[in-house]
Amino acid sequence: MKTSRRHFLLLGVSAGSALALSRAAFADSTNLLSETDPKAQAVGYKEDASRVDKAKFPDYAAGQTCGNCSLFQGKATDTYGGCTLFGDKQVAARGWCSSYSTM
The missing domain is CATH 4.10.490.10 (High potential iron-sulphur protein)
Incomplete structure (x- = not known):
């Protein structure tokens, strides 16, 4: 299966959002x-x-x-x-x- 540029960008945005959310949750629990x-x-x-x-x-x-x-x-x-x-x-x-x- 060939991965399109659009698909790749969508995966990157999704992964980045998940990482940002997990960092926010971690920061809240440490404060x-x-x-x-x-x-x-x-x-x-x-x-x-x-x-x-x-x-x-x-x-x-x-x-x-x-x-x-x-x-x-x-x-x-x-x-x-x-x-x-x-x-x-x-x-x-x-x-x-x-x-x-x-x-």
Whole structure:
């Protein structure tokens, strides 16, 4: 079978797109904020708001999550998103920290 120039170019574009998408997915997973990060520890960040120490953080209220905080930069449907507190790190939408704000 003879490969045409057009077919070759289409294969190259498809492979390039797949590579770019896999790089983006890899980059996103490496930028997740860890609970052990010093900045995260300073504000009591938890990836799951149900694990917040309510004795240590009495301002926490059920239903507060990063996903509905005014500092969260993701969409309501995102599992992870940016936060103005943590620069390029992504926080869990179901997470929580003491800087929670509803402005």
